[in-house]
Amino acid sequence: MASNKRKLTSFERGVPDYRRRILQALAKALFLPPLVSLAVLGLILGVPVNLLSVTIAAFSIPLTISARSYLSERAQDRAAKSLNATVIPRVKGKWPGNLDVALRIVKSFENDYVLQVFADIFREYDARTVNTRLFWHDQMITMDESVMKFVSATGFSHFEKGILWHERIDKLLGTGLFNAEGDLWKTGRAIARPFFARERISDFQIFERTATSALDLIAQRSRDVLPIDIQDLLSRFSLDSASEFLFGMKLGTLSQPLTVPGKVKLGPKGSIPIEKATKFDEFTEAFENVAVIITRRGTQGDTWPLLELFGDKTEDSIATIMNWMDPVVGRAVAEKEKRKSAGVDTAEKEDVFLDFLASKTDDVEHIRYELLTYLIASKDTTASLLTFIVYFFAMYPAVCDRLRHDILTTLGSEEPPTYDTLRNLKYLRAVINEALRLFPSAPLIARTSLNTPLVIPASQQQALYFPPKTQVMMVSLLTHRSHDLWGDDADEFRPERWLDSATTAKVNATPFMFCPFAGGPRICIGQEFALNEAGFFVVKLLQRFKSFRLAPQFQPPGSLPPAHWAGKPGRQGMEKIFPAINFTLHSKGGIWMYGDLDG
Numbered sequence: 001m002a003s004n005k006r007k008l009t010s011f012e013r014g015v016p017d018y019r020r021r022i023l024q025a026l027a028k029a030l031f032l033p034p035l036v037s038l039a040v041l042g043l044i045l046g047v048p049v050n051l052l053s054v055t056i057a058a059f060s061i062p063l064t065i066s067a068r069s070y071l072s073e074r075a076q077d078r079a080a081k082s083l084n085a086t087v088i089p090r091v092k093g094k095w096p097g098n099l100d101v102a103l104r105i106v107k108s109f110e111n112d113y114v115l116q117v118f119a120d121i122f123r124e125y126d127a128r129t130v131n132t133r134l135f136w137h138d139q140m141i142t143m144d145e146s147v148m149k150f151v152s153a154t155g156f157s158h159f160e161k162g163i164l165w166h167e168r169i170d171k172l173l174g175t176g177l178f179n180a181e182g183d184l185w186k187t188g189r190a191i192a193r194p195f196f197a198r199e200r201i202s203d204f205q206i207f208e209r210t211a212t213s214a215l216d217l218i219a220q221r222s223r224d225v226l227p228i229d230i231q232d233l234l235s236r237f238s239l240d241s242a243s244e245f246l247f248g249m250k251l252g253t254l255s256q257p258l259t260v261p262g263k264v265k266l267g268p269k270g271s272i273p274i275e276k277a278t279k280f281d282e283f284t285e286a287f288e289n290v291a292v293i294i295t296r297r298g299t300q301g302d303t304w305p306l307l308e309l310f311g312d313k314t315e316d317s318i319a320t321i322m323n324w325m326d327p328v329v330g331r332a333v334a335e336k337e338k339r340k341s342a343g344v345d346t347a348e349k350e351d352v353f354l355d356f357l358a359s360k361t362d363d364v365e366h367i368r369y370e371l372l373t374y375l376i377a378s379k380d381t382t383a384s385l386l387t388f389i390v391y392f393f394a395m396y397p398a399v400c401d402r403l404r405h406d407i408l409t410t411l412g413s414e415e416p417p418t419y420d421t422l423r424n425l426k427y428l429r430a431v432i433n434e435a436l437r438l439f440p441s442a443p444l445i446a447r448t449s450l451n452t453p454l455v456i457p458a459s460q461q462q463a464l465y466f467p468p469k470t471q472v473m474m475v476s477l478l479t480h481r482s483h484d485l486w487g488d489d490a491d492e493f494r495p496e497r498w499l500d501s502a503t504t505a506k507v508n509a510t511p512f513m514f515c516p517f518a519g520g521p522r523i524c525i526g527q528e529f530a531l532n533e534a535g536f537f538v539v540k541l542l543q544r545f546k547s548f549r550l551a552p553q554f555q556p557p558g559s560l561p562p563a564h565w566a567g568k569p570g571r572q573g574m575e576k577i578f579p580a581i582n583f584t585l586h587s588k589g590g591i592w593m594y595g596d597l598d599g
């Protein structure tokens with residue numbers, strides 16, 4: 001990708017430099033103790049600088065780190081006791097600073113079944129919330145629905161996204177809603193809410209054209225008896241739909257050449273061409289690069305800046321994204337000015353999010369961040385949901401048959417669905433829920449506690465002591481597959497469970513046992529929009545196609561489930577694809593499959 005320099009935004013100029021933070025931390029850990037030791041030895045005890053004093057000074061580094069860590073743990077133990085709470089179990093690695101645990105997590109994210117490493121750690125400690133204590137710092141992970149409820153909803157005001165989050169992502173998302181805190185977030189949410197009102201998001205016109213183009217492509221491959229990478233196709237579908245809805249622009253990625261079966265290799269997420277890259281365009285490639293880097297930063301805890309001391313690896317991709325967006329936003333603002341000088345106020349009528357935003361604010365920089373936020377928040381999440389639904393159709397043909405029967409009985413093979421027909425197709429909603437349960441598109445959510453220690457109710461443990469300024473990673477994927485919550489068949493794809501009133505009553509009473517859209521005040525603002533888009537697409541898909549078959553022989557090398565997964569408990573033993581995370585859930589190397597046309 002071309003290296004493009006750009007002017008920093010005023011927001012970026014205020015973002016704290018991650019290098020300064022890590023260098024200060026290193027200086028504090030590596031230089032301060034030896035300097036103090038040498039000073040004490042020389043100035044107070046009169047020992048000259050020699051081999052002995054230097055050795056003592058060198059030893060002061062691990063000694064200080066261990067002493068600090070020991071003292072902070074004991075202080076927490078006392079604080080917990082005084083509040084009648086339990087200390088969250090600390091992971092005990094073999095190497096200093098749990099370096100081995102950090103490496104295990106990073107390696108597992110790349111090579112193992114998705115989030116298996118966290119499932120294993122929870123099992124090893126027989127707990128649903130643990131403290132990984134990476135590099136002597138508290139870092140909580142939880143799959144406990146009670147903890148998630150407190151962090152996201154009942155104790156919402158005690159948490160923020162936090163400094164670690166902002167360090168990783170601020171340059172990309174700036175003042176956008178996903179990133180915003182406090183009043184900025186409240187205002188952003190209040191401005192956007194009316195745009196997601198039912199009347200606006202029930203207009204399915206925007207999906208009609210893109211859905212038809214996507215289905216035509218599957219049909220063409222089907223007639224040619226060739227497989228298609230459904231993940232790639234659905235990413236294009238959701239990008240084209242999102243760009244039309246957000247920018248009023250036809251990006252047309254569905255008209256770009258598709259990847260060719262047998263001529264692909266493993267890319268950052270899906271399949272990419274072996275020879276000349278037919279990337280949709282620089283913009284989408286830049287997105288994938290940023291997602292890869294930001295996810296990797298997340299798995300490296302607060303030490304990721306060590307790997308980017310000599311350059312921010314997201315810089316080039318962010319420049320590409322921003323350069324692409326500038327003229328688009330510029331045009332919308334100019335349009336608004338024109339309308340203003342003509343005395344026309346169309347604020348509430350705007351059908352395109354960009355025009356709607358431009359009617360609310362003059363801050364071009366903010367509009368750009370906000371648009372980018374919505375594009376990122378909507379594109380890969382919806383694509384991920386649809387991809388796993390079609391995967392399940394191939395794995396469980398009886399589910400596909402039953403849903404197809406419902407759709408054809410209700411709408412026939414031509415009539416497009418409306419908001420009301422989608423609501424009445426109960427089995428459709430059950431299939432969507434079940435796919436989101438097993439593969440929630442955004443399976444990891446991070447928050448950081450504010451300045452005060454907290455006591456958090458836990459589901460199977462005594463209330464937990466939660467230290468101030470500590471990050472917690474909520475792993476909804478594991479909650480959604482918990483046997484304690486969902487029963488012995490928790491790993492099975494069984495949409496019928498959603499038609500059972502006992503299950504739905506339990507979910508209503510324990511909402512965070514199923515939280516693909518998160519919950520509380522920061523619940524996904526696009527939830528209804530996404531469910532409409534997914535429902536609409538699935539109906540159109542099954543009106544034309546009767547079944548789907550996986551084509552594992554076309555998966556690029558390294559993207560099939562490794563042989564040693566077979567026979568493993570849970571979904572790992574059942575999977576025919578390699579699920580992974582880069583920001584959102586996806587299938588490594590895409591999912592190559594055949595769609596069978598009806599008739």
Ligand code: HEM
Binds near residue numbers: 377518
């Ligand atoms: C299947 C599709 C989707 C899923 C599973 C999903 C999931 C989520 C989740 C879990 C969050 C909370 C993230 C966090 O707090 O860290 C979130 C937030 C958000 N989502 Fe979605 N999302 C989907 C589709 C969409 C769509 C289509 C849009 C917009 C058109 C959207 C816009 C947003 C925004 C702006 C936020 C931030 C809300 C805030 O912080 O107040 N999402 N989404």
